[in-house]
Amino acid sequence: MNITSIGALVGLGLLGACSPGTEPVQEDIRPVHSTVAGASEGSVGATYSGVVHARYESRLGFQASGRVVARLVDVGSEVRRGQPLLRLDPAQETLHLVAAGADVEAARARVAQNRTDLERTEQLLARRFASQAEVDQQRLALDQAEAQLKSALAQHQIKVNQRGYTELLADRAGVISAIDAEAGQVVSAGQPVVTLAAAGEREVVVSVPESRVDELREARSLQVSVWAQPGRTYRGTLRELAPDTDSVTRTYSARIAIVDADAALRLGMTASVFAADVEGRRAIRLPLTAVVHRSDRAEVWVVDPQTARVAPREVRLGSAQGDQVLVAAGLSGGETVVTAGVHMLVAGQAVRMPAAPAAVAQSERKAVQP
Known part of the structure; x- marks a missing residue:
């Protein structure tokens, strides 16, 4: 074999040694943020x-119908119990009261007349100029007249009350919060016209x-x-x-x-x-960014502290407030959970978490020591 053949073989060997297929594969370690899941009492509010x-709020109205002639308070006025608030035109009720008074006087006159007639008939009976039947008839007439007087007195008292109903009074001390009637407006009996908020x-x-x-x-x-x-x-x-x-x-x-x-x-x-404590039991709270929703379930990525690799874990969520959510089941506390970068992870992937501020400070102090 000549020198040229030997050089060619050496060159091929060197090319094979430098082939890309023989280079070691570097694993992709993804940086993430994480937190340690801890249980706390009443952690979600x-x-x-x-x-x-x-x-107590009273919606007051007149017990009689009529036209409002005066509004005696304004919204926001502080009133005492029994203070007048609004007043109706009393002319109609005054006439009714006068008529009832006249009926009472007429009934009294009938009672007096029947009592006199009874006394005269009894005197005639004693002298045998009248019969017992006539006396009984006069007594019956007197009883009827007395009953009519009682009825007239009761009607008169009703009219007196009706006359008093033309003035709306506060049923308790408080503040006027609303008025729904003005002077000149015609209102019906029972229609709410004033709202009174009780003091206290x-x-x-x-x-x-x-x-x-x-x-x-x-x-x-x-x-x-x-x-x-x-x-x-x-x-x-x-x-x-x-x-x-x-x-x-x-x-x-x-x-x-x-x-x-x-x-x-x-x-x-x-x-x-x-x-502050709607759950009433120990619970775990996580940021919403830590939760991954897959179809009908929720998952979080838990970091293995030994291998620094992640694994999905299904959790059951509870109430949420703001940017945090309650984990009702799936975590026991103490797990390291990824809170940022969750959508870029796969099962078994290695991750790198930033050092805690305390650890960084300690390493910096060691670096500056002589």
């Missing part, structure tokens, strides 16, 4: 928006969707805050929960009593009710 109302107890009225009724009912504590008083919170308790939904909004109305209400709470203020 719920917030409901509502409006401050008085616990205050509560928040909220609308609750049907999916969150149970969590509000089971909440162990409620906190109430208003926009007008930032940083100030009040203690609340669930006083009333409607048994049926509103026909329009399809939500349940709930009334949250404010236990420590003060003068700063004004009617109509926008309020928020926060239930």
Whole structure:
């Protein structure tokens, strides 16, 4: 074999050694963000928006019909019990009262006349100029006259009451929150014309969707805050929960009593009710970015601390608030869960997680030590 053949063989060997097929394959290690799943008591809360109302609100109306001649209060007026609010024209009721008084006087006159007739007939009976039947007839007439007098007196009292019904009075102390009648307007008996919010107890009225009724009912504590008083919170308790939904909004109305209400709470203020522990048990909370939804199930990526590789794990989700969600089942606590980059992972893939701030600081201190 000549020198030229030997050189060719050596060159082919070198080319084979440098072939791409013999290079080692480098595994793709994907950087991710993660968190350690930890259980906490009452880890998810719920917030409901509502409006401050008085616990007792009266929609007042006249007990008689007529034309309004005077409005004696304005919206926002503070009133005391028995204070006049509106007044009807009393002319018609005054005439009825006069007529009833005349009927009473006529009935009294009939009673007096029948009593006199009875006495005369009894005297004639004693002198045998009248019969016993005539006496009995006079007694019956007297009884009828006395019954008619009682009826006339009762009718007169009714007219007196009707005359009093021309003035609408406050049934309790409070604040006028609405007036639905003006001077000159004709109103009917029983028509609501004034809304009176009673002084004292205050509560928040909220609308609750049907999916969150149970969590509000089971909440162990409620906190109430208003926009007008930032940083100030009040203690609340669930006083009333409607048994049926509103026909329009399809939500349940709930009334949250404010236990420590003060003068700063004004009617109509926008309020928020926060239930800090709607779950009432130890639970795990994760960012929404950690959850991957696949058809009809939810999964998270759990990192093996020994191999730094990920594996999918199915979880059951609970309530959500803001950018976090409650994990009701699937995690026991202590697992390292990927929170960013979940859609780019595959089972068994190696990942690299940024060092914790404490670890980075410690390594930097070691680097600067002499």
